[in-house]
Every structure is written in structure tokens, then in C-alpha cells.
Amino acid sequence: MGLEPRTLELFYDVLSPYSWLAFEVLCRYKNIWNVNLQLQPTLIGGIMRDSGNQPPAMLPRKAVYMRSDVRLLSQHLQVPIHFPKDFFSVILKKGSLTAMRFLTVVKMEHPRMLEKVSRELWMRIWSRDEDITEPASILAAAEKAGMSMGQAQELLERVSTPQVKNKLKETTDTACKYGAFGLPITVTHLDDETHMLFGSDRMELLAYLLGEKWMGPVPPAVNARL
């Protein structure tokens, strides 16, 4: 084909189950579509503050709806999401600051590990109802992703440096400049225009904008087609 791959950014936070859904679908399509998928660790708390929005779960009926929506999407999209027992404590109190700073430094130092480490953090918080705020939790996720203890420890020590804090802040500000009021967002860079789409439910529209084929959330594996 020979055409330049289009840059496709995914701004996400592991605190957000819909971010995980978007992430998995795009990871499946990144080797099918002619795109260069760039993962952007972002702080959803920062997006909320900057936009004046609030987490949907703050509205009782939305909180109820989210549970069944996430459960059905988890089945349809084949992503093993299970709501944590104490949702409000996990999501609204404990948050994801350290985890997202960790992913920020992973992206800075070992970008090829970013996908796996992100996934392991989601598996902890959104599949096995495990903590992601303690150092030991983050190290466990990094190790499971294939990092050595030494590597992971080194990166963890850097999460509180100004450089890493600022980088996460920068990425979050960028998402805000694109108009984000929540996560996940994708930003698609075409020749003549840039499109920001919100939500894990804009993937088919994304395919349309890219001029690519949508084969559902679980496309046939690339190797199966070669």
C-alpha cells in the first residue's frame, strides 16, 4: 500500500473502564488499520476539574446504568471487566495518580512496555479488584507485564520527580485543549483535519473517518488472515 500511517492518539486513565474497552479494541486494530497508535497516559481527575464535569457515577441512575452497561460491553468486547466491590472508594477516593505517573515514566523510558503495563494495571483494578495505589501493587503489575524488579523499582522512584509530574500534567492539558470532558478520547490526525472522539463507542465512526473497515470489536486476528 505504501501510504503513511495516520497518527491515532488514545488518551486514557486506568481508573476508567471505558478507557480499557477503547484500549483493547484499538490494540486489536492497530495492526489491521494503517495507523500509528500512540498511547497517552492521562489523568481523568484533571480532565474533570478542568472541564467542570463530574464522574457519571455521581448521578444515581447513571451509576446503576454503568454497572449493566460495562457488564454487557465486557461480554460483547471480550474484555474481562468486573466492577470492584467498593466502587466509590476505589474510583472516587483512591484514584489513579501514582499509577498514571508510573505509566507516564514507562512511556518516557520504555515505551514498548507501555501497552503491557497499562493492561496489567487494568487487570488489577478492573478485573481482579486489586489495589493500584500502593508501590507494591504497581511493582507487581510491572513485573507481570515482563519488567524486571530492578527496572520497575527504578521507574517507581521517579514518579514523584517534577519531570514526570509535569509530563502527566502536560498530557492532561493537551487532552483538555482537544476539548475532553472525560476519557477515553481518541484524536485522529488526517491530512486535512483532526478529529477528537469521546468514548469507547465511537470506534465504528473512527473506522469511517479513517476510511478503514469495521469488523466489530473482536476482528479476526491479523495472522489468521495472512
Next chain:
Amino acid sequence: MGLEPRTLELFYDVLSPYSWLAFEVLCRYKNIWNVNLQLQPTLIGGIMRDSGNQPPAMLPRKAVYMRSDVRLLSQHLQVPIHFPKDFFSVILKKGSLTAMRFLTVVKMEHPRMLEKVSRELWMRIWSRAAEKAGMSMGQAQELLERVSTPQVKNKLKETTDTACKYGAFGLPITVTHLDDETHMLFGSDRMELLAYLLGEKWMGPVPPAVNARL
């Protein structure tokens, strides 16, 4: 095939562009999938009040986003939606009470006209062509004053309450009645998931016409 068609309810308000998107996609699929599509005129203002929610447009960044989202979906789903410039200041303020009462009485008296009349109202509010012709809510008003009976008012209220009981915090919602379970889905962007729940095939928002396949 011979299986009983599944009941699929669409609760909608013509004030809601996303309701129009859901409506058109389901009208395309109602003769492809084994479903009995039941259109339910509902008052989105009533849903908002009852749920404590507010229209997304009240948040500045969502208002900006909605314009481009609706424009792109309009292209992709092939529904001629054009965000009126004065939507927030005029149309949102005026609301849709009379239009939805009108559709309620159409459903009561001439149910087979409900699809067409609903589409016409969406065209008036959301299509540039209608704006140019100068059609206003006022003209509709004249007709509507003839149908403001308690019976019609109550029927709309009942349908809106039903949507609330299903857990609605906005529109559109679909309610799918399967043998063993009932599913409420929110938004025009749950159609592929709906197909999955029904065990039906999703062929995108503009499936090949039924007759073309016979």
C-alpha cells in the same frame, strides 16, 4: 424461521438529535431483524427532572463536542441533521412538550402514521430545509391546541414515567424484551450491542436495503 418477533421499544423525543439517529437506524433494521419495533414518544424534559440529570449541552465542553459529534454521525449514519445555530438559546428553551403530545395522540389515533410524523417533526427542528421554509413550532401549535386533552397529557406522562422506571437518565433508550431478561440501553451508540443481545447481525448503520437482498 417462525420464531416470535422480540419486542423492541424505542423511547425518544424529537428534541434529541441522538434520538433521531437511533430512530433511523432501527427503522432500517426493523424489517431485517426479527423484532417488533414499538415507538414510544417520551418527554426528555421529564426524564431530566425525574433523574436529577441535566442536558449535556449545559456543560460548555460537551456543548462544543455535541456539534461535531452530531455532524460526523449525521454523515456516517446518513441522517440529514444540521445543528441549528440558535439551538441552545431558542429550541432547548422552548422544549418539545406540544410536539411530543402531538406524537402521543398520533400514536393513540393513527399508530401507522407515527413513524412518518415523527420524522417530519425531526426534519422541521433539525433540517436546514425546514428552517428555510420558515416552518415554526407555532404552526404546529395550532394543530396541537386541538389535542390538549387530559387523556393525551396523561399518556405522555405515563410513557415518560415508564422510561424512568427502566432507569432512563436521558434519551434515546431502547428496551429489549428477551425470553429471560429485559435490557435497557442508552444512546444511539448501542446499536451494535443491541444486535449482539438479539443474536442478530450488525451490518453497520446503513444496512443494504431489505428488498435488495430478496
